[in-house]
Amino acid sequence: MSEEIIKAEGLTKVFNGHLVAVDHVNFEIKKGEIYGFLGPNGAGKTTTINMLITILKPTEGKASVLGFDVLKQNNDVRNVIGVVPQEYTADEDLTGIENILLCADMYGIPRKVAKERALDLLKLVELTDFKDKRVQTFSGGMRRRLELACGLINRPKVLFLDEPTLGLDVQTRSATWNYIRKLKQEYGMTLFMTTHYLEEADSLCDRVAIIDHGKIVVVGTPEDLKHSLGGDIITIGIKEDADVSALISKVENVKDVKKENGTYRIKAEYGEVTAPFIIETLRKKGYTVSKLSLTEPTLNEVYLEYTGKSMRDAEESREAMWTQRMTMRRARQ
Amino acid sequence: MTENNGSSKSKLHGLWALTNRELKKWYKAPVIFTLSIIQPILWMGLLGKAMNINAIFSPDKIQQLMGGLVLTPPLTQTQSAQLGGFFQGLQTGIMQNTFHTSDYFSFMAVGMIAFTALFTTAFSGMSVVWDRRLGFLNKALSTPVSRGVIVFSKVLSAALRSMFQAGIIIVIAIAFGLQFGASFNPLYILGVFGILFLICVGLSSMFIAITIRSTRMETPMAVMNLITLPLMFASNAFFPTSIMPSWLQTVAQFNPMTYTTDAVRQLLIYSSTDFGSVATDFAYVGLFALVIATIGIVLSWRFLNK
Numbered sequence: 001m002s003e004e005i006i007k008a009e010g011l012t013k014v015f016n017g018h019l020v021a022v023d024h025v026n027f028e029i030k031k032g033e034i035y036g037f038l039g040p041n042g043a044g045k046t047t048t049i050n051m052l053i054t055i056l057k058p059t060e061g062k063a064s065v066l067g068f069d070v071l072k073q074n075n076d077v078r079n080v081i082g083v084v085p086q087e088y089t090a091d092e093d094l095t096g097i098e099n100i101l102l103c104a105d106m107y108g109i110p111r112k113v114a115k116e117r118a119l120d121l122l123k124l125v126e127l128t129d130f131k132d133k134r135v136q137t138f139s140g141g142m143r144r145r146l147e148l149a150c151g152l153i154n155r156p157k158v159l160f161l162d163e164p165t166l167g168l169d170v171q172t173r174s175a176t177w178n179y180i181r182k183l184k185q186e187y188g189m190t191l192f193m194t195t196h197y198l199e200e201a202d203s204l205c206d207r208v209a210i211i212d213h214g215k216i217v218v219v220g221t222p223e224d225l226k227h228s229l230g231g232d233i234i235t236i237g238i239k240e241d242a243d244v245s246a247l248i249s250k251v252e253n254v255k256d257v258k259k260e261n262g263t264y265r266i267k268a269e270y271g272e273v274t275a276p277f278i279i280e281t282l283r284k285k286g287y288t289v290s291k292l293s294l295t296e297p298t299l300n301e302v303y304l305e306y307t308g309k310s311m312r313d314a315e316e317s318r319e320a321m322w323t324q325r326m327t328m329r330r331a332r333q
Numbered sequence: 334m335t336e337n338n339g340s341s342k343s344k345l346h347g348l349w350a351l352t353n354r355e356l357k358k359w360y361k362a363p364v365i366f367t368l369s370i371i372q373p374i375l376w377m378g379l380l381g382k383a384m385n386i387n388a389i390f391s392p393d394k395i396q397q398l399m400g401g402l403v404l405t406p407p408l409t410q411t412q413s414a415q416l417g418g419f420f421q422g423l424q425t426g427i428m429q430n431t432f433h434t435s436d437y438f439s440f441m442a443v444g445m446i447a448f449t450a451l452f453t454t455a456f457s458g459m460s461v462v463w464d465r466r467l468g469f470l471n472k473a474l475s476t477p478v479s480r481g482v483i484v485f486s487k488v489l490s491a492a493l494r495s496m497f498q499a500g501i502i503i504v505i506a507i508a509f510g511l512q513f514g515a516s517f518n519p520l521y522i523l524g525v526f527g528i529l530f531l532i533c534v535g536l537s538s539m540f541i542a543i544t545i546r547s548t549r550m551e552t553p554m555a556v557m558n559l560i561t562l563p564l565m566f567a568s569n570a571f572f573p574t575s576i577m578p579s580w581l582q583t584v585a586q587f588n589p590m591t592y593t594t595d596a597v598r599q600l601l602i603y604s605s606t607d608f609g610s611v612a613t614d615f616a617y618v619g620l621f622a623l624v625i626a627t628i629g630i631v632l633s634w635r636f637l638n639k
Binding site for chain 2: 050053054055075078079081083085086087088089091093094098101102103105106107108150154160319322323326
């Protein structure tokens with residue numbers, strides 16, 4: 001088998017003939033890695049995942065999972081993947097174990113095998129004590145863990161996670177990350193996930209693809225991406241109404257200056273040393289620095305660098321918004 | 334590739350699991366379950382007993398109307414008794430002629446059974462939309478379960494639910510005074526459930542096919558409102574078609590509800606069961622179920638995946 005677990009070539013989805021949700025994306029996902037799509041709502045993340053899990057037909061291009069074509073061999077794909085959707089799909093009226101067994105039945109797993117696996121999985125996600133409780137009574141974190149367990153019932157080789165921690169509070173979120181890491185370690189699974197949480201992509205993903213308006217803007221490990229910015233980010237504002245970009249860029253170690261919304265984003269090496277120099281230079285010319293901040297780059301800076309804007313939501317369909325609101329509301333129960 | 338995940342290859346795997354999921358949502362929720370039992374009782378009481386058509390033709394009523402009529406010479410006791418007997422016969426005759434049974438409540442109760450089947454299945458369209466909105470549909474679609482099975486589990490669960498409710502109606506109707514036909518045989522009950530199963534499969538496939546791509550709750554509701562009442566009243570469920578205007582008779586002739594109700598009446602309450610027309614009823618409703626269910630499943634292959 002090739003090392004590429006998932007491969008997409010020119011994958012495109014156009015809705016209603018004009019709305020381009022995913023625009024000729026190419027990517028390859030290697031065995032055993034956690035690969036993340038990072039981007040704002042409406043960037044095309046869920047659309048991509050839906051094409052890979054065979055519930056949406058690509059308009060153009062092709063993709064394969066473990067060598068199976070998502071269009072022509074969709075049933076083979078379905079057998080070897082696990083899916084943890086953005087929504088809480090577990091049935092509220094059923095108990096935890098009933099939900100897992102329902103998933104097992106959809107894969108046609110014999111009842112005896114399914115029961116054994118279900119108990120193992122419940123232990124893995126630490127829901128054994130709640131297995132006979134109705135899902136109605138579950139908290140957001142518990143529901144998410146139950147979804148994880150359901151997604152693993154067919155022993156998938158690849159697991160797809162769509163916004164795995166949407167709506168969860170910070171603590172539950174990092175607990176959920178630990179479960180996901182455990183999966184990767186214990187089962188050597190390949191994971192494809194989408195997220196619009198920068199810190200999630202940073203802490204969980206081996207490689208991140210930043211996606212914006214249906215296009216992959218850049219791909220790399222979180223470290224490489226941050227490193228590619230070439231240093232720290234100094235943000236300053238001046239009192240005077242003037243463009244001092246040219247002046248700043250002459251300071252030593254300054255690599256780049258961008259003016260946006262009246263402040264300057266300066267990329268510089270050795271930020272803590274360079275910042276005083278910049279202030280000094282500006283003061284000599286009679287400008288007053290009114291604010292200053294120094295940050296080591298995060299994925300947010302990477303995002304800004306490659307898309308030219310802060311991560312914010314693009315326009316989305318009514319249906320997608322409803323889905324997300326619903327998920328968030330149930331996560332907080 | 335799939336040898337080690339334990340999957341079986343049957344095309345129908347998951348059918349019972351998905352059907353049972355729907356049924357569990359119903360019988361495990363005490364409120365919904367109780368309501369679904371109370372509802373037919375209410376209908377039966379209201380429609381069945383309130384519309385007391387028998388009373389219109391009662392001999393007392395007719396004699397009252399004739400109160401002003403003074404005959405000379407006055408009627409003898411015997412003649413009066415004869416006249417009373419004539420009116421009694423007239424009532425039974427009119428009822429028999431119109432409804433094929435002397436008891437309107439019995440006629441109505443059977444209409445009620447069809448009515449319940451229609452309303453229970455009408456909700457199957459809603460549950461598809463609901464599953465789509467909650468993401469369960471996508472989850473199911475990402476598994477190897479066949480697309481036809483996803484749709485057919487909805488159809489099957491709606492059919493089983495309405496057959497259960499129909500059973501309750503029959504029991505209540507008997508308690509309320511349903512009069513079985515002279516040729517009634519307990520085995521006919523099986524025939525009743527048979528035809529109910531067919532009509533439910535047809536109807537719920539129809540409602541699902543209409544709403545299969547819908548993402549909003551309003552669509553199935555509008556469809557329900559639009560379709561259910563005409564289907565009900567352009568049939569023989571509450572009133573015999575033979576005395577309807579001819580255009581309505583034509584409509585009723587194509588309405589599968591007409592055939593369902595006819596079969597159930599033939600089997601349960603008619604004084605003599607005409608097996609020829611029961612066979613026609615089964616054939617027509619069976620064909621309806623087959624065609625619509627096929628359309629539903631073909632649509633599900635084409636449209637469940639966008």
